[in-house]
Amino acid sequence: MRFSLRRAVAVAAAALSVPFASAADEPGQSSFVTPDGSLGFAITVANDKSSYMVSLRMSTSRSWGAFGLGSDDMFGALMFIIYQGETSGNVTFSPRVSYHNYEPEYYGELPYKVFDNLTTVADGFMSVTAQINDLRWPQMESPNGGWFDYSRPDEPAIYALGPKQKLYSDAKDANLRFHEEFGVVAVNLKRTHTFEDIPALNKDTKSDGITLRYNKSNQVDTRSTLHATFMVLAVLVLLPLGVVFLRVTKWTKWHGFTQLIALIIILAAVGLGIADSFYYRRSWHFNSAHQIIGLITLGLLITQLTLGVFHHMEFQKTQGPTFWSPIHLWLGRGVMLLAWINCFLGFRYAMNEKTGMIIAGVIILILFGCLFYLFWLQRAAKKRRDAALFGSAQAAEYSDINQQGDREGHQQGIDLQTVSPWKSAKGNAGHTYVDEPELGAVATPKAAQ
16 A cells, blocks of 8 residues: 555544544444445454454455554554455455555464354355454564554544455465555544444444545556556567568568567566565565566577677678577577466466456467468468479479480481470570570471481
């Protein structure tokens, strides 16, 4: 979650909205429901201030939902995140700590208890209730850790919703996609610690004791989106287009120019991907298949460009095949196939299975197109070879017939002049016309000796 200027906005909004908090002095749970009803949250604090209970209710159309206490920003917040478990009807409750504006880390040391009888998945919503037995949690820049003030009527808090897709996992540290919606709220905790009941949420719950300060929807991870867009453009469009320029149109300069532009775009995409990797726990160590193959592919692309330059410089001198030519050809085929595979792996790594399948379909179409093109080239080459062989065989057969006729004529005492359509005709002036075959003079028989 990345909140620009949200602290100033939250403070200003808090000053205006506190007087309008509903039932601010009446004891009871504080509850909140997002504007679209996708996420609900409720909290109560025990009278002895030693523990508190939270309930979350979220639409099953969302991959994950979260509510964070102790901060109006991600930094320093204790996040309660829920998503569906692998077993039908199960909901995973994952307490995590946000040390900065990147994916929160699972906080396994937090003492808590989930009420199994209050964990349900029904009517398009999942619900979970838990008791937390510690009001503090770790925070990097604070020796006392993070905490929330249970006596405040406007304790800062945040919420977030993941994208509309399915996430099934029993792991409490499951990987999460970038949030699609987030917001800042103020929680009236003062009213809750005189109310001993377990917080409850249902379809009729309204926001009460928790006031929305600020929210944004339709959020995307800009770096990740640009990384994917640039890679698809370079790998699935420009690299194959450069091959077409060379193999079909024979435009060598356009081939080189297109491949150079593709490499520049890929370098920019790699930079964006590396920068974005630090915002997700799964990509911090650069040890995933997508990251490793991506860096290897980048090195091979740079090598491929260098070999292409060497080949072109030597070809300019010799006007013939060079030592670099077959290496450049086969390395190019291999690195392009590797880049296509890594595109598919990238969308799977980003947990965007739907787009990954579309990319896989595009790659398969391109591969079939390339195979069809190679098959067509082989057929055309075979026709040319057959035509050349047929012409040679026809000439040899005609020569054999002439030689056989000469032998038969000699045996019968007849001298025939050899006629060949492959000779050019000579006019009276001694000119040669290559398009007029010499049919020879009229053969006249001689008297037998």
